[in-house]
Amino acid sequence: MKLTCSKEVFLENISIAEKTTGKNLTLPVLGCLLLDANEDGVLKIRATNIDLGIELSIPATIHEPGRVVVPGNILQSVISSMYDSKDITLSLSGENLSVSSPKSKTIIKSFPTDDFPTLPEIEKEDITFTFNSKDFLRGVQSVWFSASTTTIKPELATVYIYVFDKKMYFVATDSFRLGEKTLSISKNIDMEPILIPIKNIIEIIKVFDFLNDTDIEVHLNENQIVFTTKGVYVTSRLIDGNFPDYKQILPKEFTSEVIVLKQDLINVLKKINIFSDKSNQVQFLVEPSKKKVVLKSQNKDVGETVETLDAALSGDDLQISFNHKYITDCLQSINSDSISLSFTGLSRPVVMKGVSDTSFLYLVMPMNK
Amino acid sequence: MxxxxxxxxxxxxxxxxxxxxxxxxxxxxxxxxxxxxxxxxxxxxxxxxxxxxxxxxxxxxxxxxxxxxxxxxxxxxxxxxxxxxxVKKKASTNSTRSQNTLRNVNELPLENFYINKNDNLNPRYTFESFVVGAFNELAHAAAQAVVKKPGIAYNPLFLYGPTGLGKTHLAQAVGNYLKKLNSDKKVYYITSERFTVEYLNAVQDMRANSFKEKYRSYDVLIMDDIQFFAKKEKTQEELFHLFNALYDDNKQIVFTSDQHPNFISDLENRLKSRFAAGMIVDIPTPDYDSRVAILKAKAAHNNFQLSDEIIEYLATTVQGNIRDLEGVLNILICQSQLKGVVLKLDEVENLIKNSAKPKKTASVKEVVQKVSEFYDVDEANIYEKTRRKEIVRPRQLIMYILREDFNVSYPSIGQKLGGRDHTTVIHSCEKIKRELKNDPTLEQEINQIRTILK
The missing domain is CATH 3.30.300.180 (DnaA, N-terminal domain)
Structure with a gap:
């Protein structure tokens, strides 16, 4: 194998791929990147942790085709500390990889290429559709933070995606809060609902971020989802589980409603954060009778703060406490200047929405006193 | 394995x-x-x-x-x-820490809403949890026959009866059982309403073919509450073709409805005749003995102690459907847990007072009006002394219903229906009772009238 390519492009791509390599796995080859140079003038960089797999292709001048497997973190550190040239040359030195620029020559010990796993491929019977990368990003980024971070219930450590009536729904919940984002699509896609593991979603978001605005081809079967576009191939395992029928818990009637400016709420929550204790508690005093909303937090080691918000109110008076982190989390997903908080009573969830934006909905359960 | x-x-x-x-x-x-x-x-x-x-x-x-x-x-x-x-077990140990900090936050009640997305079956509905009594013996036996020889014994199996008597439970039990027996069997449960929506969407998006293919691929199709197909002609047509395709391949089909197919208004005849080709079973409201059995089974399921005395009392007082029985039982469980004592009969009586449905009351006039409407006769004729056959029959039915369902005394029925003697009324009631034994259509008619009167 012998090839020359742009250092900058190479570094950018291996940095993305390196994130997908397996950490703390018993099989060291999973911490590696496979570099595969073929005759077409394309260098393929592949990484997998056998849950998520990624293959990136970059243009390169191939003098001699071949493949090599080297540890991802070492390769990345080496390339990022080469400053003397725009281009680098990769070649084999015996079994090992040699990285050279005019002023340096580095040899990285390689692993047997035969041990590097293959990625699941697109199958003919897969369901296929195209989707804009920005739209997809918008969908998952609006909800992913609500997903469960533990794997006690694997079906909740996911983003749930389904299509119904010309809309694509993205949903995530850890059973304490729930986010739902709806995107309109031009025509219905005939797909079963899918559950993508949240760990993989976070990596997929990074890849899509790096892609900018392009159309992505999605291939789907029972076990696997594949995203492909020019130079990128990402495949993730799907969780085989049932997402709860969350529509049934969305409240339909509310006891009190508060509309506040998003920026006001952000400012107040920042201050609340300073004084909240370990449980992140913030107390809401919703008082339509006195036409005000008061937020309180206290910490016996730091102090306490009481904040009054300008708001339009209706309904019954209510005193209720939340984890303020849960409230703050959703604010980035609401694209609207004002936010409505609809309460359904003590020990019952609050529904948060943008006033002019119906595509995002967020449900938070209160804390026990 | x-x-x-x-x-x-x-x-x-x-x-x-x-x-x-x-x-x-x-x-x-x-x-x-x-x-x-x-x-x-x-x-x-x-x-x-x-x-x-x-x-x-x-x-x-x-x-x-x-x-x-x-x-x-x-x-x-x-x-x-x-x-x-x-994976689940392993992960649960290393994530206890993060759970601790969240413990004082209430959880969304998601637990109750797990339904298998591939077949829509609720795993709770099994034959084991189905209480068999005299009233649903036949339906249970038919369902058992179906799971022994799916697609051959009784196809389609048509279960009908009023709400809350376990039609859905039995239908889903068939699906769950067949799925357990052979995991390759593609079982699918859908309500008729959902089927209609899916069909309309498919047609709108020009995906009618993939819709057809999807449903034709199932080995067992369970369709709930098909009375909602009434008046939906296009969907009925689609169901008709689907039915034929599945039936020809000996795929088992189970339908449920709140009425006998012949009485579902605006259901096409060709569908009705196809339903009739299989087995049509009625699940009537449970008799006293069955109510006792159901209460015992449900109490045992909840690990709740109930004396025979209380069970007898509940079975006599709560005469509605099984859902009503469950509701009452839940109240008792909740109360005894709150108080931490075993409830006594008089306490139970007090508790039930509010939840037991009051005995139905309806004015004689209302019954007369509804029945004459049903038979399309002039209401006034009922009160007159005419002995025309088409009037006499509804009049007798009215007397029978007033006596059986509303406990009106014989003399007062006679008096209110145009000053007749109480012996006339007794005769009419006896006559209808006799006929009921030999005439199933009469029974259906009466059941229909009863639903109208509710």
Whole structure:
């Protein structure tokens, strides 16, 4: 194998791929990147942790085709500390990889290429559709933070995606809060609902971020989802589980409603954060009778703060406490200047929405006193 | 999985482990097991597509050879991806910390809403949890016959009866049982309303063909509450074709409805006749003995102690459907848990007072009006002294219903229906009772009238 390519492009791509390599796995080859140079003038960089797999292709001048497997973190550190040239040359030195620029020559010990796993491929019977990368990003980024971070219930450590009536729904919940984002699509896609593991979603978001605005081809079967576009191939395992029928818990009637400016709420929550204790508690005093909303937090080691918000109110008076982190989390997903908080009573969830934006909905359960 | 195949796989793994590195072994062979063995082909369960691809590429020959070494009759090896259960257990230990900090936040009540997305079946509905009494014996027997010979015994199976008597439970039990028996069977449960929406969407998006294909691929189709198909002509037509396709392939179909198919208004005749080709079973409201049995079973299910005295009392007082019985029982359980004592009869009586439905009351006039409407006769004729046949029959029915359902005394019925003698009324009631024994259509008519009067 012998090839020359742009250092900058190479570094950018291996940095993305390196994130997908397996950490703390018993099989060291999973911490590696496979570099595969073929005759077409394309260098393929592949990484997998056998849950998520990624293959990136970059243009390169191939003098001699071949493949090599080297540890991802070492390769990345080496390339990022080469400053003397725009281009680098990769070649084999015996079994090992040699990285050279005019002023340096580095040899990285390689692993047997035969041990590097293959990625699941697109199958003919897969369901296929195209989707804009920005739209997809918008969908998952609006909800992913609500997903469960533990794997006690694997079906909740996911983003749930389904299509119904010309809309694509993205949903995530850890059973304490729930986010739902709806995107309109031009025509219905005939797909079963899918559950993508949240760990993989976070990596997929990074890849899509790096892609900018392009159309992505999605291939789907029972076990696997594949995203492909020019130079990128990402495949993730799907969780085989049932997402709860969350529509049934969305409240339909509310006891009190508060509309506040998003920026006001952000400012107040920042201050609340300073004084909240370990449980992140913030107390809401919703008082339509006195036409005000008061937020309180206290910490016996730091102090306490009481904040009054300008708001339009209706309904019954209510005193209720939340984890303020849960409230703050959703604010980035609401694209609207004002936010409505609809309460359904003590020990019952609050529904948060943008006033002019119906595509995002967020449900938070209160804390026990 | 049988002991044999478990042993076989363990032996194979020992061989595999000796031949590849420890790291490779734990990465690729963790969580693998033999799912089943069929016609000499071993189906190996693996946790993901990655593992499937890799094992089949790298180790296929080796595994097959080793397997054959233990069991010569094995001809092939296939891979299937199965859900890993072990991941759950392992993860639960290292995540307790993050759970602790969240403990004082209430949880969304998601637990109750798990439904299998592939078949829409609720796993709680099984034959084991179905209480059989005199009233639903026939329906239960028919369902049992269906699961023994799906598609052949009774196809379609049509269950009908008022709400809350276990139609859905029984229909889903058929599906759950068949699925358990053979996991390859594609079972699907859908309500008629959902079917209609799906069909309309498919037509709108020009996907009618994929819709057709989807439904034709099921081995068992359970459709709930088909009375809602009334007046939906296009959907009925689609159902008709679907029915024919499934029926021709001997695929089992189960329908439920709140009425006999003949009485579902605006249901096409060709559909009605097809329903009639299978088995139509009625689930009537439970009799006293069945109510006792149901209460006992439900109480035992909830680990709740109930004296025979209280059960008898409940069975007599709460005469509605099974859902009403469950409701009352839940109140008792809740109360006794709150107070921490076993409830006595008088306490139960007090508690039930509010939830037991009051005995139905309806004015004689209302009954007369509804019945004459039903038979399309002039209301005034009922009160007159006419003996025309088309009037006499409804009049007798009215008397019977007033007596049976509303407990009106014979003399007062006679007086209110145009000053007749109470013996006339007795005669009429006896006559209808006699006829009921031999005339099922009369029974259906009366049931229909009863639903109108509710």
């Amino acid at each position: 049988t002991i044999d195949s478990k042993q076989l796989w363990e032996n194979t793994l020992i061989d595999v482990e000796l031949n590849i590195s420890k790291a490779n072994f734990t990465t690729w062979f963790k969580n693998t097991h033999i799912v089943k063995e069929e016609d000499g082909i071993i189906y190996l369960g693996v946790p993901s597509q990655f593992v499937k691809d890799w094992i089949s590429k790298k180790y296929h020959k080796f595994i097959l050879k080793t397997l054959r070494g233990f069991a010569g009759e094995i001809r092939g090896l296939e891979y299937v991806i199965v859900k890993e259960q072990d």
